[in-house]
Amino acid sequence: MKIFNFFPKKKKSMLRKMIIVSLFISIVPTVITGLGSYLYASSVVETEVNKANYQILKSASENVDKKLQAIQINLLQILNSPYFLTEYNDDLEVDQIDFFGKVYKILGAFQNTNKDLNELALYIRDTAYISPTNGTIRPDVISMAVRDKFDHEMKSDYRLRWLNETFPVTPNSVTDRGVTLVNKFPLGSNDPIGLVLASVNSTQIRETIGDSKVYKGQFMFVVSESGKLVTSTSNELQPSNFYESILQAGEGKSKYNFTWDGTQFLVTSISSNYSGWKYIDVIPVNELHAKSKGIASITMGIVLFFILVSVGGSFFGNRKIYRPVERLLANIRSDSDTEIDSDEMGFFHRNWLELRHTASQLKNELTHQQPIIRESFVLQMLQGQFAYYTNNQLGELLKRYQLPDQGEFAVLAVAFDMDTDRQGKFLDSDKELMLFSMKNIIDEFIPLNNWRGVTVNVFNDSLATWIWSAPETPEADKEEPDFFAFAENMRHTLSNFLQLPVTVGLSVIGYEAKEVPGLYRQAMLALESRIITGRNMVLLDEGSLASESSYPVELEQHYENSLKLGNQEEAERMLNDFMETVSRQARSPEGVLLYCNQLLAATMRTAYSLKVEPKQLFEQYDPYTHLRKLKSIEDIKRWFVTALISPIITAVQGNRHGEYERMVMTAVTYIHEHYHREISLEECADYCGVSTFQISKWFKKIKQTAFIDYLTEYRIEKAKQLLAETDLPVSEISNLVGYQRQNFMRVFKKQVGITPGQYRESVK
Numbered sequence: 001m002k003i004f005n006f007f008p009k010k011k012k013s014m015l016r017k018m019i020i021v022s023l024f025i026s027i028v029p030t031v032i033t034g035l036g037s038y039l040y041a042s043s044v045v046e047t048e049v050n051k052a053n054y055q056i057l058k059s060a061s062e063n064v065d066k067k068l069q070a071i072q073i074n075l076l077q078i079l080n081s082p083y084f085l086t087e088y089n090d091d092l093e094v095d096q097i098d099f100f101g102k103v104y105k106i107l108g109a110f111q112n113t114n115k116d117l118n119e120l121a122l123y124i125r126d127t128a129y130i131s132p133t134n135g136t137i138r139p140d141v142i143s144m145a146v147r148d149k150f151d152h153e154m155k156s157d158y159r160l161r162w163l164n165e166t167f168p169v170t171p172n173s174v175t176d177r178g179v180t181l182v183n184k185f186p187l188g189s190n191d192p193i194g195l196v197l198a199s200v201n202s203t204q205i206r207e208t209i210g211d212s213k214v215y216k217g218q219f220m221f222v223v224s225e226s227g228k229l230v231t232s233t234s235n236e237l238q239p240s241n242f243y244e245s246i247l248q249a250g251e252g253k254s255k256y257n258f259t260w261d262g263t264q265f266l267v268t269s270i271s272s273n274y275s276g277w278k279y280i281d282v283i284p285v286n287e288l289h290a291k292s293k294g295i296a297s298i299t300m301g302i303v304l305f306f307i308l309v310s311v312g313g314s315f316f317g318n319r320k321i322y323r324p325v326e327r328l329l330a331n332i333r334s335d336s337d338t339e340i341d342s343d344e345m346g347f348f349h350r351n352w353l354e355l356r357h358t359a360s361q362l363k364n365e366l367t368h369q370q371p372i373i374r375e376s377f378v379l380q381m382l383q384g385q386f387a388y389y390t391n392n393q394l395g396e397l398l399k400r401y402q403l404p405d406q407g408e409f410a411v412l413a414v415a416f417d418m419d420t421d422r423q424g425k426f427l428d429s430d431k432e433l434m435l436f437s438m439k440n441i442i443d444e445f446i447p448l449n450n451w452r453g454v455t456v457n458v459f460n461d462s463l464a465t466w467i468w469s470a471p472e473t474p475e476a477d478k479e480e481p482d483f484f485a486f487a488e489n490m491r492h493t494l495s496n497f498l499q500l501p502v503t504v505g506l507s508v509i510g511y512e513a514k515e516v517p518g519l520y521r522q523a524m525l526a527l528e529s530r531i532i533t534g535r536n537m538v539l540l541d542e543g544s545l546a547s548e549s550s551y552p553v554e555l556e557q558h559y560e561n562s563l564k565l566g567n568q569e570e571a572e573r574m575l576n577d578f579m580e581t582v583s584r585q586a587r588s589p590e591g592v593l594l595y596c597n598q599l600l601a602a603t604m605r606t607a608y609s610l611k612v613e614p615k616q617l618f619e620q621y622d623p624y625t626h627l628r629k630l631k632s633i634e635d636i637k638r639w640f641v642t643a644l645i646s647p648i649i650t651a652v653q654g655n656r657h658g659e660y661e662r663m664v665m666t667a668v669t670y671i672h673e674h675y676h677r678e679i680s681l682e683e684c685a686d687y688c689g690v691s692t693f694q695i696s697k698w699f700k701k702i703k704q705t706a707f708i709d710y711l712t713e714y715r716i717e718k719a720k721q722l723l724a725e726t727d728l729p730v731s732e733i734s735n736l737v738g739y740q741r742q743n744f745m746r747v748f749k750k751q752v753g754i755t756p757g758q759y760r761e762s763v764k
């Protein structure tokens with residue numbers, strides 16, 4: 001009976017309950033324990049398998065994306081070479097055989113160094129199809145269906161894209177699933193003469209993915225954004241509706257169970273950010289459970305062993321475990337007269353419930369302090385989460401949150417940099433307070449310029465502000481807002497308040513709400529470039545590429561910005577500073593040429609981004625060859641100014657106004673061709689491919705009259721001509737110029753001062 005000495009005399013003792021519970025647990029039926037172990041093991045196995053499959057899919061996606069990106073980058077480098085940009089014209093016009101030979105050699109070398117390519121070809125409409133695999137093929141040998149596809153791709157509005165198909169150009173060509181990178185030739189031309197096609201078949205993609213089969217019946221397959229099967233690692237041919245059923249069942253899910261013909265599968269999927277393809281892994285669930293059953297059997301044996309051990313150890317172990325609780329209760333009773341009316345755990349439980357109730361109240365209060373819905377929507381919009389919405393869907397959301405869909409928009413990215421000397425009035429721990437203060441200052445600063453905007457917190461301790469100037473009517477005429485001046489004033493105010501460097505990244509001006517995500521990316525890239533260009537300023541571009549430490553990167557960046565802004569004086573000043581740096585750092589003529597070659601490449605890149613064609617700068621000579629012929633830095637400076645800076649600046653200053661003039665002339669032509677029927681400003685804007693705000697504003701600037709006034713004047717001039725040269729009735733003439741008779745009489749008299757009949761009598 002000594003065993004009962006372990007039980008204290010107090011009825012509600014924690015030790016008594018511990019011993020009773022231990023004995024009860026030791027005799028719990030092992031079947032229940034085994035069943036729980038089996039269910040738990042199944043869940044764990046399935047979860048771990050899903051994690052492993054996710055990593056495998058991610059690795060496969062990254063490997064395929066890297067190879068596709070490498071093919072795209074390498075092909076663009078070839079197409080950007082001087083021969084494919086300009087020099088091919090001479091060979092194509094003078095000696096096609098020589099042209100075919102050069103192209104065949106270049107494409108063959110590229111295909112040999114890119115083993116993942118199935119075929120690389122250059123197709124020139126009405127001339128030839130040139131491929132290292134199939135040789136040179138005349139267009140009439142190619143099937144009409146393939147030629148029609150080529151012509152369709154040449155007319156499509158894009159520079160390059162991946163298509164989920166291959167193009168068998170001859171009847172003997174091997175047909176297989178695959179993808180093709182289609183590039184217009186020449187690159188960047190608005191009127192391409194052909195296509196460059198780089199094909200990768202499904203077998204090569206399958207080899208890139210590799211075989212990650214662990215379970216019997218497991219396989220992986222890849223589908224494109226349109227739902228077409230790209231490749232599969234399964235040697236067993238599945239029906240097409242099998243893949244379609246898996247995609248439909250897993251819409252919007254990354255892990256789910258799928259049943260097909262009585263067999264249940266565990267499906268894991270991810271999507272590629274680059275290609276948009278879905279990579280899907282399929283495993284029969286019964287194969288997973290087979291492993292978990294073995295785990296359950298082992299668990300049952302272990303449970304039986306520890307039940308025997310726990311019966312003997314529960315008496316001695318619980319007594320030893322309870323000793324710290326005894327000491328704790330002794331200390332509590334010595335410090336307080338509180339009586340415990342239940343066991344020890346009940347006392348702790350009551351205190352824990354009080355703490356949980358207090359925590360729940362604090363959590364509810366915190367929920368009510370979340371950012372307002374409007375700012376959350378703007379943040380999602382900046383990050384591009386509504387990119388696939390239609391114009392109507394996006395317009396409804398903007399209307400709901402009282403945001404404009406047209407106007408003159410810009411996005412500013414604002415960040416501060418902590419002073420390394422800690423001379424500011426804020427510490428590192430005050431970042432949240434600083435961002436909150438900056439947001440309030442920006443929100444108060446925007447209305448002072450008669451604009452509107454929304455400011456949100458984004459990542460990396462920075463803010464993003466979407467500002468706009470939306471007129472009340474589309475016909476309102478006003479100058480473009482000076483967002484740069486606004487950004488500089490705001491930056492100066494924030495810097496003075498924080499006593500820290502504040503940098504602002506500024507985007508270009510947009511005119512439609514769907515452009516806002518792109519403006520946000522521009523602003524963030526410009527803000528990030530402060531590492532190179534410097535801080536405590538307003539940045540307009542995304543920054544320079546990294547280079548060697550001795551190369552004057554910041555001077556090159558300011559030089560490019562000056563070209564983009566059309567500031568010739570600043571561009572020449574940056575060129576002088578650059579050349580002074582070169583003269584100090586370069587130790588040899590080869591060093592000077594190396595620096596100048598890199599500056600020339602930056603200039604050509606800037607000219608290309610500004611749509612300045614090389615033939616506008618250099619007519620018949622290679623600029624790199626010409627640069628090597630110059631004998632001094634002064635000669636190089638003069639050549640840069642006359643051959644590069646001045647033409648680029650002239651093109652930048654003329655491009656903007658020239659584009660607007662072309663837009664207005666297109667609208668005038670549309671009026672001249674359709675004045676005889678009812679046309680509107682919206683219809684003309686759709687025809688020109690711009691917004692009603694843009695066409696109304698620039699039509700009035702360039703033509704010095706409003707759109708509707710110009711249309712009315714042109715119609716009345718046509719009516720006067722018909723009245724003077726024909727005997728047609730006035731009612732018929734009114735129909736010919738787009739009016740009903742009653743409206744025609746009123747408008748004609750208002751414009752001319754007399755009725756149509758009186759005008760006809762006066763001219764006769």
